[in-house]
Amino acid sequence: MPEGHTLRRLALDLTAAFGGRGVRVSSPQGRFAADAASLDGAECVGADSAGKHLFLEFAGERFVHVHLGLIGTFDVHCDVAEVPPPVGQVRLRVSTVDGDHASYADLRGAIQCDLVTRARVEEVVAGLGPDPLRPDADPARAWRRISRSSRSIGDLLMDQSVVAGVGNVYRAEVLFRHRIDPRRPGRSLRSGQFRAIWDDLVELMADGVRTGRIDTVRPQHTPEAMGRPPRVDDHGGEVYVYRRTGRACHVCGSVVRTEVLAGRNLFWCPRCQPTFRSRAVKSSSPAPPGPRT
Known part of the structure; x- marks a missing residue:
């Protein structure tokens, strides 16, 4: 399963490709067709990640919540001559054409792809522990x-x-x-x-x-x-x-x-990471570390 750095890098790539632009949204596979149609032509605000969750934001505080799972991929292609026909089981395609250049991204194999509200995004993030890649992590x-x-x-x-x-x-x-x-x-x-x-x-x-x-x-x-x-x-x-x-x-x-x-x-490694043997029973938990500065 992709680790958090993969989702953060993907969020940055999606934002660079589509952030602030009107985009075409479709579901060639059909499983996301109705929600894709409601987003088609809307402005893509950008993307963000929290842990292994990805959120692609559209105007009107609408978000596509993606979890890649074990086999999912979200391939981003920028500055191509044209957007090619979809290949394979593409659940979500986002694309834009700017003059002689086009960009597109295809989502395949994800275990989750849902259109959600900001409240749902906040609920998902609240259920996660702190993410080392997020500046607001505690x-x-x-x-x-x-x-x-x-x-x-x-x-x-x-x-x-x-x-x-x-x-x-x-x-x-x-x-x-x-x-x-x-x-x-x-x-x-x-x-x-x-x-x-x-x-x-x-x-x-x-x-x-x-x-x-x-x-x-x-x-x-x-x-x-x-x-x-x-x-x-x-x-x-x-x-x-x-x-x-x-x-x-x-x-x-x-x-x-x-x-x-x-x-x-x-x-x-059994030598570099020797088996822990407690020398004393802790009487109380130590104070937690302070927030990063």
Whole structure:
């Protein structure tokens, strides 16, 4: 499933292609036909994302709410000579023609594509945890949940109501970078540890928006620095443990392990992320970290 940086980058691309312009809206597949007809010819205000949710805004405070799910794609094509006929099961097409140039975007395979009001958008966002890519994110909201929970930090980071936009790759990689066992109970973390994880997610995911891929290795562990072959994987990007089961850790040489946690594959290095053993029972939860400035 696409992680939060993919949706943020898509929102930026859609805004650049259609923001402030009158657009044609259609549903070649037919499943969104009635709502598409009501939007056809309207001005597209722009797009925004929250976690793994995308909102394409039209004049009159109307929004197309999209969730790509596991196989969905929303392909944006700018400055083409003409808009070609749709190919495959295109649920939503947005297009515009400006002189000799055209732009279009095709949505396929999404699990959700609904025309909603601003109130519904606000309801969806309110049900999500803070998103590291949003400037209005309050990490203290996530920390209050984590610091009181006996669930593992690996499970909590994947819970979209705790932290929005983090998927399996960022979960595995950020915990490795901070030497934290993903099976460690959330309430055993110190506030400083969580704040370091949050700040790292902000930087890593913003970099993913810029580059369109997930790179998490530090400069000293890149293929060039280590003299090793680059990673070959459908997901792309240089990583420490994600989908590297049975391979040597780039840092210590130990074998990367995996197991299933809450229905998803978990990846970690047993030496760099040693098993957590509590030395004392916390008498109370530490104060949550303050908002970012």
